[in-house]
Amino acid sequence: MKGRKLLMIPGPIEFTPEVLQAMGAPTTSHVAPNFIAAFGQALERLRQVFLCPDGQPFIVAGSGTLAMDMAAANLVEPGDRVLVVNTGVFGDRFVAILERYGATVAQVRAPAIGDAPSLEEVEEALKGGGYKLMTVTHVDTSTGVAVEVKGLAALGRAYGALVVVDGVCAVAGEEMRQGEWGIDLALTASQKAIGVPPGLALLVAGPRAMEAFRRRKSPVGSYYVDWANWLPIMEAYEARQPSYFGTPPVNLIGALNVSLGQILEEGMEARSARHRRLSEALKAAVAALGMEQVPVRPEVAANTLTAPYFPEGVDRGVLAYAKEAGVIVAGGLHPAIKDRYFRVGHMGAVSASDILATVGAIEQGLAQVGYRFEPGAGLAAAQAVLARGT
């Protein structure tokens, strides 16, 4: 670490040296042969990472919210009915975006913060019917709640809705098989499990989503995100032809191509298995230290982040001590419980030793604030899971 703190927040994460090297490489022209090759390959690799062989990838300068904006603006027309499966702050955000483009939005909300609606509740809502679109937040970064995307996508499809998955805190960390599971559009941002500094919105749209876009009767509400502008560009670069709409973020796309290569080298199954195991290790440590978690039961807890409540008598002051001990974690984000919990991101290149370093720093922080616990209990619990192997 050489004096640097370990960054264990739910994005931006720690990036690999190769990715950072690509970020700092002299910028080439956006029509230079080496950049055309990198952009084309990144588009192909994105399709592989999303496991969506017949999907149309989009790589655009912007944040994860821009990816949500692009999905909503291109798929929704004024008056369309949309069902939002809402598990936290980012469900609320999707509602706001969809309404901006004229959608009539209904929501299935979790019964409580930290919970997810059941498949039965979602099916009940879908029966109400006539939904053109259903959106699902795979992992809500604010609560650490993960939903059962496979089952939800099947339901959405069965009731004729296009299924949109906000995978910002999930893609390339959680298991997600876009094609096989019938997800019509999945999206993410670069700075999470994709492993690239923030600045890229990433989407893969399946054939039904592209068809819905082509059949639009009204223009797309926002100009910048209109697929009519971007589709020819993505097609051109994938065919290894230069093209121009807006100047692509050359360095970020170069870094993306490097990271996608590293992700595919690990393999999607191995990668989600690694995220699951490291998550289990951290969650075991959190439990051993006597902390509850925001997700109300293991089945609704994400593998990409952990959201522990502070134990009795401890507040966010403990995080400053953990930072002093070398590890940066994040505070709460959900307005209703903001000061009662914290968040640890464990995505991308994260390793077993990063998990142990994090548990160690949390233990040191807890000790500093006078919390009573058995020293080393968290580390031992994490180690027990890690020793099991995948």
Added chain:
Amino acid sequence: MKGRKLLMIPGPIEFTPEVLQAMGAPTTSHVAPNFIAAFGQALERLRQVFLCPDGQPFIVAGSGTLAMDMAAANLVEPGDRVLVVNTGVFGDRFVAILERYGATVAQVRAPAIGDAPSLEEVEEALKGGGYKLMTVTHVDTSTGVAVEVKGLAALGRAYGALVVVDGVCAVAGEEMRQGEWGIDLALTASQKAIGVPPGLALLVAGPRAMEAFRRRKSPVGSYYVDWANWLPIMEAYEARQPSYFGTPPVNLIGALNVSLGQILEEGMEARSARHRRLSEALKAAVAALGMEQVPVRPEVAANTLTAPYFPEGVDRGVLAYAKEAGVIVAGGLHPAIKDRYFRVGHMGAVSASDILATVGAIEQGLAQVGYRFEPGAGLAAAQAVLARGT
């Protein structure tokens, strides 16, 4: 250059080592103290670079087109009348964006490609009246045409229109005094004279623009660019407070702060004078080599790029030879004359030796394709200008 080609296109340009180092630095949290300090300082410096002491800066992940989109979406309401002073491809683009958000657009077009409308023509159009907004492309990257922004802004103001300047290929290269000249909003992208790899949309909105935004009766058409989302974030970071809407592009903003520091160290007057002198040197060389330029007279030619027509009997094949000789320039972009001209960008950290290297490479290319000219004539003409000093 050590095996690298010199990139002399109108963006992305060559970036300084310090900027590239910031790009490749390990990413920090978007709420880390050092990042908050850098973001806050970048906002302050942006205001200084735009020479707009009472302006509200916005720094957002996206391309230059996103900056145009943000300007249009926040300032225009359905039915508003807008006058576009159109000097090329990017004037056409502003028309498309403005219409997307419901504006009724009138245009003052240049009498010919490579020309700019006169102040009289623009005033005539403004008299038609009732324009809420007037847009001007300071430098049209497609043609190398620059307009008289100061005079146009004064006219727009006189007739009660908000004046929006698309400064994508101009800000921090051409002289532009936003506050003094009465420009209500100016915008650019990072990869031009601002000197940062592509991926950032940059805007400074003056008090009248912010007031027009606050008085809106209808919601902003696009969600992502809505100032209601971004204004609290910019205000918070400038007050050195963390805040969150979308994850900011940490590395790009770090690099931006470095580059803005370098720009201000040079000084805005010295910087635009340097751009003018280097531009004159290249344009003198182009003329000495017997090439006409797209801008029909010196008064409408930009200082940030040069757009020469290929001489008789020469086509874009010459550019490959110039590249072999070490310098990359850009092909044509304006659809009507695309294959008849090329473009040389000279912005940002560009130096006198870069200009000479470029002229030398063009001479070598011209010799390779059998064009008859006096070898060294271009270099001598450039050198004569450069020797004059600022």
